[in-house]
Amino acid sequence: MTSSRALRSVTSRSVACCFAVIFGLLRTADPRAAAPTVQFRPPQRDYILACGGCHGLNGISNAALVPSLKGLVGYYLYLPEGRAYLPRLPNVAFSTLNDEQLAAVLNYMVFDIGAGSAPAGARAYGSAEVGRWRKQPLTEVTLSEYRRRLVETLINEYHAPAALRGYIATTAQ
Ligand code: HEC
Incomplete structure (x- = not known):
C-alpha cells in the first residue's frame, strides 16, 4: 500500500x-x-524593403553605381525642381507603395537618412503632392541631364558638398 x-x-x-x-x-x-525582436516604424520598413536593397539600409551605397543618400538627399529640397525630382525618379514613381506610404518613405529618407542636408524648415511631403509628381516620371533619357543641372546648382549656389556629384561623375562619360 x-x-x-x-x-x-x-x-x-x-x-x-x-x-x-x-x-x-x-x-x-x-x-x-x-531571437531578439527588432521593431521598425512602417516608413523605415518600407524603405528597407523597397529601396534599401540598392541604396543601402542606412542610405550608404556604392556611389559609383547607385547614388548615396546619407547626409545628401535633403539638398534637393532647396529647389522646387529638386523637390519634384525625388517623387519623379523612376524607382520611386513606379514603386508599389501607395501615395501615403511613399510620402512617408520620402520623408523618412529626406529627414532621417538625409539628416542635416535639408533646408531648415523644409516642409514634409504630403501624399497628394507625391501622387501628382509620380504621374510625371523622369525617363532614363531625361533623368541624367535633369540631375546634372540640379546637382551643379546645389553645389554652386547652395553649398552642397561635391560628393553629391559622385554618381553622375562616373556615369556621365
Ligand atoms: C533597383 C535599384 C534601386 C531601387 C530598388 C531604388 N533605387 Fe533609387 N536609384 C537607383 C539608381 C540606379 C539611381 C540613379 C538614377 C537612376 O538611374 O534612376 C537612383 C536614384 C535615386 C535618388 C536620387 C539621388 C540623387 O542624388 O540623384 C533617390 C532620392 C532615390 N533613388 C530614392 C529611392 C527610393 C526612395 C527608393 C524606394 C522607393 C529607391 N530609390 C529604390 C537605384 C534604385
Missing part, C-alpha cells in the same frame, strides 16, 4: 519532470524564442 503510493508519486513526478524537459527543449529549439 505505502510502497505503491510512493511508486505512483515517483512516477507522476518523473512524468512531470519529463514534460518540463521536453517543453524546455522545444522552447529552446524554436529560433524565434531566442
Whole structure:
C-alpha cells in the first residue's frame, strides 16, 4: 500500500519532470524564442524593403553605381525642381507603395537618412503632392541631364558638398 503510493508519486513526478524537459527543449529549439525582436516604424520598413536593397539600409551605397543618400538627399529640397525630382525618379514613381506610404518613405529618407542636408524648415511631403509628381516620371533619357543641372546648382549656389556629384561623375562619360 505505502510502497505503491510512493511508486505512483515517483512516477507522476518523473512524468512531470519529463514534460518540463521536453517543453524546455522545444522552447529552446524554436529560433524565434531566442531571437531578439527588432521593431521598425512602417516608413523605415518600407524603405528597407523597397529601396534599401540598392541604396543601402542606412542610405550608404556604392556611389559609383547607385547614388548615396546619407547626409545628401535633403539638398534637393532647396529647389522646387529638386523637390519634384525625388517623387519623379523612376524607382520611386513606379514603386508599389501607395501615395501615403511613399510620402512617408520620402520623408523618412529626406529627414532621417538625409539628416542635416535639408533646408531648415523644409516642409514634409504630403501624399497628394507625391501622387501628382509620380504621374510625371523622369525617363532614363531625361533623368541624367535633369540631375546634372540640379546637382551643379546645389553645389554652386547652395553649398552642397561635391560628393553629391559622385554618381553622375562616373556615369556621365
Ligand atoms: C533597383 C535599384 C534601386 C531601387 C530598388 C531604388 N533605387 Fe533609387 N536609384 C537607383 C539608381 C540606379 C539611381 C540613379 C538614377 C537612376 O538611374 O534612376 C537612383 C536614384 C535615386 C535618388 C536620387 C539621388 C540623387 O542624388 O540623384 C533617390 C532620392 C532615390 N533613388 C530614392 C529611392 C527610393 C526612395 C527608393 C524606394 C522607393 C529607391 N530609390 C529604390 C537605384 C534604385
